[in-house]
Amino acid sequence: MTGFQNEFKGVTRGSDLLLRWDVNATASYPLVVYSRLINQTSESGANSLEINITTGLNATSFLWKCVPYPLPYLATALYEVEVRPQNQVGSKGAIASSSYFTVSSESDEEDKNENGLMNPFNETTILPSRPTNQPVSQGGVNNNTAIAAGLVVPVFVILAIFGFVWLQRRQKKIIEEKRKQREDLCID
Incomplete structure (x- = not known):
């Protein structure tokens, strides 16, 4: 070499x-x-x-x-x-x-x-365990995982809210139709 x-x-x-x-x-x-x-x-x-x-x-x-x-x-x-x-x-x-x-x-x-001369090992400096420019971590949460969690959790919450509101409206509509059917039976 x-x-x-x-x-x-x-x-x-x-x-x-x-x-x-x-x-x-x-x-x-x-x-x-x-x-x-x-x-x-x-x-x-x-x-x-x-x-x-x-x-x-x-x-x-x-x-x-x-x-x-x-x-x-x-x-x-x-x-x-x-x-x-x-x-x-x-x-x-x-x-x-x-x-x-x-x-x-x-x-x-x-x-x-x-x-005089300086010993480069006099002080202890510790490198960060996960450098910021490395996308993959060894046993921790990396940037991609954090981004995915940041996107998936709010989407899931929004879908759950829409689902809950839709079910409430559907249930209200069913109750209203049953009430109308009873009123129709009583009037005739």
């Missing part, structure tokens, strides 16, 4: 990063660029999130705008970038893979200069 031609040093939040990699003779186009974030939450735990940055790429470079978007920015997280064939699942067949790197904000750079 070849690597990127980039050095992933001094990457700052919101900047643009031109990713360049060597062409592998056996590479199958189109390509996909993935970015991964790993955030250590405790000594034995970590959260990871992988997002597809682009699909259908037929080149040896890609301009990643507004790093680390679409991943969230976490000062304590480590980031990684991989280029894979579009039909490849998992990182085993990656064409290019970066080493883990940090993304800092401008204020982080000032803090590093004043306080």
Whole structure:
């Protein structure tokens, strides 16, 4: 596996990063660029999130705008970038893979200069269990379920009200017809 031609040093939040990699003779186009974030939450735990940055790429470079978007920015997280064939699942067949790197904000750079080197795992930051850009959740209510419930429940209530009103009118009509039949019998 070849690597990127980039050095992933001094990457700052919101900047643009031109990713360049060597062409592998056996590479199958189109390509996909993935970015991964790993955030250590405790000594034995970590959260990871992988997002597809682009699909259908037929080149040896890609301009990643507004790093680390679409991943969230976490000062304590480590980031990684991989280029894979579009039909490849998992990182085993990656064409290019970066080493883990940090993304800092401008204020982080000032803090590093004043306080020396910063340990990225000093603070514990926990990723949300269900990122907002993922439509499917693992064991919770997802957006599609909430939308369906929000539409089905009011429709069911409205139909129940109409059904109740229709039954009341029907019953009133039947009682009125029976009363008329009795009056007709009594008058004759």
